[in-house]
Amino acid sequence: MSDTESTSADTAPPVRVCLTLQDSEGQISDNENSGSSTHLSPTETNIASRDGGPPPLKIKRTSAVWNSFTVSENDPSKAICKLCKSKLSRGRDAKHYNTTSLHKHLLYVHHMRKPTVSATSSSSPLPSRVTGVQLGAAKGSHSSSSSPVLTAFAAKQPFSANHPRSKQITEMIGKMICTDLEPFSVVERRGFRTLVGFLEPKYKIPSRHYFSRTVVPELYEAMRGEMVQSLKAAEGGEISVQRKAGLLNVGVLDIEHTSNNILCCLKEKMREWEESVGQSVTIRFVVSDNAANMVKALTEYRHIRCVSHMxxxxxxxxLERVGTSLLSKARIISGHVHRSSKASNRLHELQTQLNLPQHTLITDVKTGWNYTFYMLQRLVEQRRAVQIMTQESNMGKAPTIIYPNEWGLASDMLTVLSPFEEVTRALSKHTASISEVIPLLHGLCSIIRSLHAGEESEDESDQFMDGDDDQDATVGLGQDVAAESRERLGTAARKLAANLSKELKWRFEPIFANSTFLLATLLDPRYKASCFPNNVDVEALKRTLLLRMELCDPVATPARNTEETPATSNTSVLSFLQKKKSAIPMRTHLPSGDVEAYLADGDISLTDDPVKYWSGKLQCWPNLTRFALQHLSCPPTSVQSERVFSTAGNVVSPQRANLDPSHVEQLVFIKVNADLKNSVGLFDP
Incomplete structure (x- = not known):
């Protein structure tokens, strides 16, 4: 730079100020020393002196936004983005040029905040006669002032709603709400917002209304679309040897629950799914409880009554006739320990002193008899601690001391009810099939009958499952299983076994003549005909099987697809069935056709998976395989549906008592199907 000097302040010429700035390329421009011509480039601006004497100065632009833009050589009114090469207008003419549109472009397109000028004044003091002012960084330091500037303001810029990362986090929060049954208001809780802000500071949590009206409905539609694809594959004639279960619909029936209304509602829901699938959806079986309105409504379908409910x-x-006083005391004791923290702490102290398992007592539930079994089982386990507690304090107005003879009755009741608990648990598994009903009931009835041998039942004609030929052998097998238990049972327990045997006959006798259950058992390679009662005509059953198979369309050979199922542990009922299989030979003729070839084929273990067996027979017997899998796919209980209502009860909690019915349906649909793994990657971690 050059300054005009004078020895006299009175005759000093006007002071000329030269502004030296840093351009977009990091070069320092000094008009006075550069010796350049007076031509102004598009990136320069004239600043005239106030006295009109000196020529105008050329100034480079100082806005940091020009780190991301250049002026178009063909049209100075246009700026070109260095990031995406877009052209943006600077204004209609040179007098109205501005950078507003450029800043907005960086903000909304590239998600970058408006940058600030990184300018520092010269660190060295200016001489008294020097009037030049230098703006910007010095040479040699500009290399870190371009990219770091953009990085600095981009790092603090919040994600827009359409940013991929923002969408991903929002979707994950929606999945959390559905799978963990959280209320929509969880996104407004301070702790949750603090956690999300710590994990991703640039993410802005949407409102709870956005989750209830947008996020969850989108997840619902995505999962529903996957269910539609599964139904299309199932109805397309292709056999998939894989266990699958899914929830299609859950809703509010706000009209009278008559059989006609139930049937109309069922048909309407199936019609909606058929429209979504684009083809007819076949209902093979319908499983429900034994309510009269349900039984009457489902007469048009092949109705399977819930075995667990029966x-x-x-x-x-x-149990209404035996052990009522004992059960009343057990309920009082268990309920008191659950309600009283003092009693619970005392139980824990006694468990430690007596070296007992650290288990709490269990209260029974009216809707599940097995909870009564578990309540007695836990009391017997904690007998010594419970005896001390009942002697120390009064747990209510009714007497709660359990006497020695009642403790003996409790143990005997557990012995009698244990086979029922075993069968109930086996039939409630998600892999259970109606093919297991007859074998398990056959074993159950034989064991219970052996437990009350010598005790007259109210109806002596309870040998409804056995024929004349092998009656003694069959009863003998049951006696072998329970002989030791019968010897030590008291009179009350044997009476209980007799009552149970009578109830089994009255409620389950029709099942042993039901062709659907019989065919399912025959097509289960674990049982075939070996576990049938002796009065079942196997030859007539095979003719029924062939007749029904003729109604099925031929099946193309499908691709093999198997799924492993873990084996179950041996139990008393399974032990009986194993002995039954080995004691009674197969009553079949020489192989002639698929059915005869299947019956002549080797059996599999009771703990093996029948679906895996049929996966190896797809090439040999495609029609028989299809028919077999249709029966093996039907569950014997409605436990899965009852669990849906438990889920719905958890959804409509006190924190979400005002949920719209459509939101309840969506949340339950997503929760249940996610737990059943019916989403291909949708809910995978």
Missing amino acids: LHLVVIKA
């Missing part, structure tokens, strides 16, 4: 009625009816 077993519940059998046990509850029998």
Whole structure:
């Protein structure tokens, strides 16, 4: 730079100020020393002196936004983005040029905040006669002032709603709400917002209304679309040897629950799914409880009554006549320990002193007899601690001391009810099939009958499952299983076994003549005909099987697809069935056709998976395989549906008592199907 000097302040010429700035390329421009011509480039601006004497100065632009833009050589009114090469207008003419549109482009397109000028004044003091002012960084330091500037303001810029990362986090929060049954208001809780802000500071949590009206409905539609694809594959004639279960619909039936209304509602829901699938959806079986309106509504379909519910009625009816006083005391003691923290702490102290398992007592539930079994089982386990507690304090107005003879009755009741608990648990598994009903009931009835041998039942004609030929052998097998238990049972326990045997006959006798259950058992390679009662005509059953198979369309050979199922542990009922299989030979003829070839084929273990067996027979017997899998796919209980209502009860909690019915349906649909793993990657971690 050059300054005009004078020895006299009175005759000093006007002071000229030269502004030296840093351009977008990091070069320092000094008009006075550069010796350049007076031509102004598009990136320069004239600043005239106030006295009109000196020529105008050329100034480079100082806005940091020009780190991301250049002026178009063909049209100075246009700026070109260095990031995406877009052209933006600077204004209609040179007098109205501005950078507003450029800043907005960086903000909304590239998600970058408006940058600030990184300018520092010269660190060295200016001489008294020097009037030049230098703006910007010095040479040699500009290399870190371009990219770091953009990085600095981009790092603090919040994600827009359409940013991929923002969408991903929002979707994950929606999945959390559905799978963990959280209320929509969780996104407004201070702790949750603090956690999300710590994990991703640039993410802005949407409102709870956005989750209830947008996020969850989108997840619902995505999962529903996957269910539609599964139904299309199932109805397309292709056999998939894989166990699958899914929830299609859950809703509010706000009209009278008559059989006609139930049937109309069922048909309407199936029509909606058929429209979504684009083809007819076949209902093979319908499983429900034994309510009269349900039984009447489902007469048009192949109705399977819930075996678990029938077993519940059998046990509850029998317990009304035996052990009522004992059960009343057990409920009082268990309920008191659950309600009283003092009693619970005392139980824990006694468990430690007596070296007992650290288990809490269990209260029974009216809708499940097995909870009564678990309540007695836990009391017997904690007998010494419970005896001390009942002697120390009064747990209510009714007497709660359990006497020695009642403790003996409790143990005997557990012995009698144990086979029922085993069968109920086996039939409630998600892999259970109606093919297991007849074998398990056959073993159950034989064992219970052996437990009350010598005790007259109210109806002596309870040998409804055995024929004349092998009656003694069959009863003998049951006696071998329970002989030791019968010897030590008291009179009350044997009476309980007799009542249970009578109830089993009355409620389950029709099942042993039901062709659907018989065919399912015959097509289960674990059982075939070996576990049938002796009065079942196997030859007639095979003719029925062939007749029904003729109604099925031929099946193309499908691709093999198997799924492993873990084996179950041996139990008393399974032990009986194993002995039954080995004691009674197969009653078949020489192989002639698929059915005869299947019956002549080797059996598999009771703990093996029948679906895996049929996966190896797809090439050999495609039609028989299809028919077999249709029967093996039907569950014997409605436990899965009852669990849906438990889920719905958890959804409509006190924190979400005002949920819209459509939101309840969506949340339950997503929760249940996610737990059943019916989403291909949608809910995978």
